[in-house]
Amino acid sequence: MLESIGVGTRLQRGRTYARKGQVISLAVEPGAVSAQVQGSRKKPYRVRIGLQTYGKAQWAELERELAANAWYLAKLLAGEMPEDVEEVFTAAGLSLFPADAQDLSLDCTCPDWEVPCKHLAAVFYLLAESFDEDPFAILAWRGREREDLLINLRAARDSGTPAADIAEHSGPPLEQSLESFYSLQAELPQRTGYSSAPDALLDQLPEPGVVVRGRSLTELLRAHYQELESRS
Template sequence: MSEDEWWRDAPTRTIKVENGLRARSTRGDIARTWWSRRFIEVLEELGLGGRLERGKRYARQGQVVSMSLSPSIVVATVQGSRPAPYRVKIGVKAFTADQWAQVEQALAGRALYLAKLLAGEMPTGIEEVFEGIGLRLFPNSFAEFSMECSCPDWEVPCKHLAATCYLLAESFDTDPFEILAWRGRSRQDLLDSLRARRGGPAVAPEPGPDPLPDDPAAFWAAGSVPPAPAPPAPGAPGAVLDRLDPLPVLLRGRPLTEYLRPAYRAFAEEA
């Protein structure tokens, strides 16, 4: 046997991991939301379905030791049959700054999309927003993917890569912003840009300390006491709702404020 085939004589029993990253799903499909299922469907459409199944058991056994996501790349370590965990990388093409500017301009006019993202949901029509400017949120070809694993298996994805894909899909379940971050835009950067494009209020700087007086003795003197604020003028119950910007939230097809006004009237009557 040549030195290049040393791995064929290595033990094949998987080394169990304590406190590994374990898939929450114990049977059936792992992805729960439409957007994480879409990610798995894309991989299956690329002909990876049968090979992905081999990693599902690894994901459920907790063989993934660590996983981190950053723009355009996911890095993980997965324990196999060798003492040292294998190093796994899954890359995807991140959108450019100009492309993200077009996406944000399209999203800025859709208040409901922003509300759903803030509620931890991926809007069902968001793929059409990306397609409208010639982009795809989910990769649709191997040219957009790069997959690497340090294991000796020549198939891509191997079970270590597949296990990482399943845990990645579950992380998308928990936080849809991770899909966007993988494509190159962090949650905070995206929200800041959308608020700015929608004309949101700027955050005023916090006031600094008052300057010291020229006379040191005046530092210990009592300053003038500001007048007490005038009590608020009585108004109609729920008047505060009229002072707010329209809430981008609908409940059963009606604005949320229509449901809040009766509650304000009831509070006023009790008072």
């Protein structure tokens, strides 16, 4: 994206600064990325990269589209960013990333007249890496923090629950039903007894292969089981 708007070729200037740890702070906020970069002077330079945020109506439309797509919704609620999420912005006539260099407001307190200077380039370099680590930061830059987005998506998902499903689970709140929660709600069906042969268990066991006085152990036990039944 940066290469397409003419900034990418200057990123190498800031790479050395970034790799040396010259960027001592970096924060992504709605509409602005702010950073401090240690240059040749004692006092760090202040860097700011501004980007227009989207309004409530625009984000409401985006969130409705995201919530309406089960795949997008599942990925986002699981803390993952769908790879083609930019298509949702495009369909709404918006752009997730800056489409032109004019979309960005670049500022650095250094005396270098060239824009972007190496301090801005260093921040751009680390910013791209931070988006790889946390893609939700891109949305935060456009005006929607991660937690706010997920809360709104859950609300949109819940409001779309079919009425039949809601009615099926409707009832008084639990705190109003504590006294009767464990009480018998209906008569239990009467259990009917059942009978079986006293030696039926032996028919379910494998043959042990043991012979006692010329008779198998199973047959000897069968006689005792039948005798116990006759005495009960």
